[in-house]
Amino acid sequence: MPDLSRIGEREKLKPKAGDEPHWQRLRQGVYLGYRPSRKQAGGTWYARFYDADANRNARRRLGDYGTLSGHDVFKQAKADAEAWAETVETGGERARDMETVKDACDTYLEQRPGLIAEGVFRRHVYSDPIAKVKLDKLRRHHLKAWRKRLEQAPALVTRTKDAEKIRMKPRSQSTVNRDMVPLRAALGMVLKPGPPNTDAAWQEALRPFKGADKRRELYLDRDERKALIDATCDEAQPFVKALCLLPLRPGALADLKVGDFDKRTRALTVGKDKNGNPRQLTMPQVIADFFEAQVKDKLPAASILARTDGAAWNKDAWKNPVKDAVKTAGLPGAASAYTLRHSVITDLIRVRLPILTVAQLSGTSVAMIEKHYGHLVRDDAEEALASIAI
Numbered sequence: 001m002p003d004l005s006r007i008g009e010r011e012k013l014k015p016k017a018g019d020e021p022h023w024q025r026l027r028q029g030v031y032l033g034y035r036p037s038r039k040q041a042g043g044t045w046y047a048r049f050y051d052a053d054a055n056r057n058a059r060r061r062l063g064d065y066g067t068l069s070g071h072d073v074f075k076q077a078k079a080d081a082e083a084w085a086e087t088v089e090t091g092g093e094r095a096r097d098m099e100t101v102k103d104a105c106d107t108y109l110e111q112r113p114g115l116i117a118e119g120v121f122r123r124h125v126y127s128d129p130i131a132k133v134k135l136d137k138l139r140r141h142h143l144k145a146w147r148k149r150l151e152q153a154p155a156l157v158t159r160t161k162d163a164e165k166i167r168m169k170p171r172s173q174s175t176v177n178r179d180m181v182p183l184r185a186a187l188g189m190v191l192k193p194g195p196p197n198t199d200a201a202w203q204e205a206l207r208p209f210k211g212a213d214k215r216r217e218l219y220l221d222r223d224e225r226k227a228l229i230d231a232t233c234d235e236a237q238p239f240v241k242a243l244c245l246l247p248l249r250p251g252a253l254a255d256l257k258v259g260d261f262d263k264r265t266r267a268l269t270v271g272k273d274k275n276g277n278p279r280q281l282t283m284p285q286v287i288a289d290f291f292e293a294q295v296k297d298k299l300p301a302a303s304i305l306a307r308t309d310g311a312a313w314n315k316d317a318w319k320n321p322v323k324d325a326v327k328t329a330g331l332p333g334a335a336s337a338y339t340l341r342h343s344v345i346t347d348l349i350r351v352r353l354p355i356l357t358v359a360q361l362s363g364t365s366v367a368m369i370e371k372h373y374g375h376l377v378r379d380d381a382e383e384a385l386a387s388i389a390i
Contacts, residue, residue, distance in 0.1 A: 001025065004034050005074045011041075014301055017260060017271030017278045021046045030085040032078055033059075042066075045073075046110070047081035049088050059110045060084050101138065101187070102131040108186035117182035124150055124179060135190060140198075143205035146183075151176050173209040180206050218334055220343045228335070231328040236321035238294055239305045239313050243340040245287050247348060247362040250337040254313040259300035263292050270363065279363060349373045 004010055004024045013022050013036050021033030021044075033046035045062040062080050065073045105121045125131055130146040155171045171179075184206045194200030220228065225244045232240045242253055252270055260269045266288035271278040283291070294304050303312040311317075318337055326335045341362070348358045349369075358373075359366045 002034075004032060005071070005078075007070065010034060010036075010074075013043075017269050019271070020278075023048065026078065026082060026085075030082065032081045034077075045077040045081075047084050049085040051088065058088055061106055061110050099134055100131065101133050101135065101183075102126060104135060104190050105131075105183070105186045108182070108189055111189070112185075117185075120179050120182045121186075124153070125183060138187075138191070138202050140194070140201050140205045143202055147176075147180065147205055150179060177208040180208065218332060218339050218342070219346055220331065220335060220339060222347070224329070224331055225340065225343060227329040228322075228325050228331060228340075232325040233321050235308050236313075236318060236325075239318060240322065240325065240337075240340070241290070242294075242305055243337060244344065245290065246281065246283075247341055247344040247358070249341060249363070250313075250315070250318065252363065253305065254303070254318070256304045257300065258295045258298045258302050258304055261291050261295055261304060263288065263295070279360065281361060345369070345373060 001024055002009055002013060002022050004022070013034065015036055015038050016022065019035055021035040023031045023033045025031055029050040029052070031048040033048060034043055035046065036043040042064055044064050047060045047062055049058045051058055060081075062077055062084075065076055068076055102125065105125055109118055109121070128146060128149065130142060133142050151171060153171055155169050155175055184203070187202065187206075191202065193203045196204070229237060229241050229244060239253070242248075243250060246253070246268075248270065256268070256270070260271060261267075262269075266283045266285065268281045268283060268291065269278055270281065291304065298304075298306075302310070305313060307313060307317060322335075322337050326333065345358060345362055348361070349355070355366055355369050355373075359369045362369070
């Protein structure tokens with residue numbers, strides 16, 4: 001367990017899988033946590049308290065204490081953690097801790113930390129007027145206005161250091177649906193649904209667009225995926241091949257570090273993903289051999305699938321190599337990195353792997369697998385029934 005009061009020891013800490021903080025015990029049941037930033041110096045402080053009566057841990061995000069420096073940061077974080085733990089221990093949160101919509105979002109992240117929700121709150125809630133609305137005053141018209149602003153906000157297509165080359169596009173209904181999920185979940189933890197068809201029915205303003213989340217239809221079979229790998233440039237080929245081997249989101253694959261792979265057990269820990277919860281995959285030897293070749297002579301903190309300059313892959317970096325390979329291989333122009341994940345999941349369903357197992361491997365819910373791939377299971381059921389017909 002690290003000594004967070006030592007500045008040098010704190011600065012040497014590396015981000016953990018799932019962005020879990022490094023914890024230091026202050027007293028029985030009370031811990032102070034520190035999560036180093038992946039992008040810059042410093043990090044975020046957390047407090048944790050074990051509630052013996054409820055048999056669960058409560059957690060609170062304390063912040064980065066940007067105005068403090070040196071030993072003052074630890075001193076203040078420790079004091080705040082102990083004060084918060086005492087508050088919880090003696091009956092719960094202070095009323096001021098849950099006054100506004102922003103407070104509800106902060107509490108949600110403490111209980112269910114996830115990079116997707118954190119990003120949505122940062123981009124669309126914290127800097128929006130909705131953040132300051134008191135929870136006991138929140139009404140449907142507040143959230144309808146917020147939703148309208150969200151729908152009108154352009155979505156990023158390309159991000160570069162050159163501001164003139166940043167491209168945007170209108171936000172699709174499916175994107176709006178996804179961006180509303182974290183706020184709906186955060187408010188649902190602290191507010192009861194209001195009476196239907198009244199201004200108190202805050203939840204009605206966050207209903208998703210119907211029919212916006214259509215299932216993916218473009219599928220590449222194994223031969224087409226092999227052709228795509230062969231047509232990919234040398235730099236991006238390992239990344240594309242990995243997408244064809246495991247049902248991972250491209251972003252989660254790009255974030256994998258050497259330390260996430262244990263070649264002795266053939267286990268791969270996927271820490272950064274859409275739901276924020278780390279999961280472990282045990283791979284067959286043929287796939288483990290591929291990953292072992294990728295991590296050879298690399299430090300634990302290095303990316304498993306790094307670019308030539310050692311940097312990790314990202315959406316803007318892999319997009320053009322994949323697009324060029326699609327064109328070279330003569331595949332449908334709409335094919336993308338995400339098409340490979342869809343294709344791998346489709347094959348796993350086709351070989352009759354249980355839906356629960358597929359959901360666990362791919363880091364999504366059974367409900368989403370059934371929604372987007374349930375038709376494949378129905379087709380297999382039809383074939384099974386036909387095989388026993390008399």
